[in-house]
Amino acid sequence: MADAPSASAPQVWGVAALLLAIGDALAARFGAVAVAGELSGFSRAPSGHCYFTLKDADGDAATLRCAMFRRAAALLDFVPRDGQRVTLRGRLAVYEPRGELQLVVESMRPAGEGTLYEQFLRLKARLEAEGLFDASRKRALPRFPRAVGVVTSLAAAALHDVLSALARRAPHVRVVVYPAPVQGPDAPPALAAAIATAARRAEVDTLIVCRGGGSLEDLWAFNDERVVRAIAASPIPVVCGVGHETDVTLADFAADLRAPTPTAAAELAAPSQRQALEQLDALALRLHRPLRRTLDAHAQRLDQRALQLARPSALLAAHRQRQ
Known part of the structure; x- marks a missing residue:
């Protein structure tokens, strides 16, 4: 008979089971949380869900991946933009396909502009005052x-x-x-x-x-x-x-x-080369039509003079009759 497993041996988890247990522990330990930071990489999927990263507002390298599903995103009364400082409320969870910690956001409100966006506005105002954008x-x-x-x-x-x-x-x-x-x-x-x-x-x-x-x-x-x-x-x-x-x-x-x-x-x-060639063809046609009409009129007058020169005997007979 095989030996029974030692009581001191660590429990062997499956990956999915471990991530689920971690998610449950986070939910039990933290519950609903509020966190402030700067938005980065904000995007809205065709489904209406929003995904972004929350950066530490004090300049530390810490970041937190966030997901805001369509129901919560529909309640936003402003347009989030990168660099904006916000306060989020939600719950911590583990995104199992990648084993990543994320915050599932239930609400978001502005909390002042972020550092980068403040720099953007200050520099824009200074350069605008110099006339660079006139x-x-x-x-x-x-x-x-x-x-x-x-x-x-x-x-x-x-x-x-x-x-x-x-x-x-x-x-x-x-x-x-x-x-x-x-x-x-x-x-x-x-x-x-x-x-x-x-x-x-x-x-x-x-x-x-x-x-x-x-x-x-x-x-x-x-x-x-x-x-x-x-x-x-x-x-x-x-x-x-x-x-x-x-x-x-x-x-x-x-x-x-x-x-x-x-x-x-x-x-x-x-x-577009094609459009330019089409425009040239149209201009050529506009020039060709009046030129053709002018040439036709001159051709008719030449024909009339040619007919007169082709019958000199008739001119001589008319001259004799007048004598």
Whole structure:
């Protein structure tokens, strides 16, 4: 007969059973909790559920994953945005598929603006007072550029989107890429340097500054004063396509034109070759019709003169009759 298991041996849990037990222990220990912090990476799924990260408001590296289901999200009376400071009420739970601690949020209310958003507003106000965002500074983009520059990361999906859009719409337009990281501490000086390089080389007619979407922290390089001033100082008209349609950066305000996405920036920077050719065909037709009418009228008059010259005997007979 097999030996009986030792009484001192630890209990062997299944993964799902252990996570369930941890979740039950959290619920029993903490119950409903309230926690304050800054929103980061806020997104609303098509289902209506909201997912985001709550960062520590004092600048510590601590973060907490949060889920706010549709029923609770429908009760929100404001639009949450990254960097905003909020107070959440909910219950701690374990998301079993990933074994992650998360807060299931039952309510959310604003609790003042977060540190990053406060920096954004202060810098925006100062640069706006200097006139960097004035409408009078905005320049029209060249209607038919020969070359378009792109400032972004070589590894960014935004670069692929821009190149695909330009190849589809305007394959005749030359594209020059000025690579620079678009995220992290090295991004602001690199982006400013890339914009300055494009200005110094003067080989493109329009400059696109772009990257894909992300949280407020991900896009923060485009709120850096060095990047904003580089865009404002660029002698080349700049189209800024950073993030998604709802993302707004200070680079957008400094650019000559803001695009909601990188793809839209490419579409604004270069007109469609097909549409341009159709317009040329229509203009050619408008010029051809009056020219044809004029030529036809002259041809009729020439025919009349030719008929008169073709019968000189009739002219002589008429002359004799008058004598």
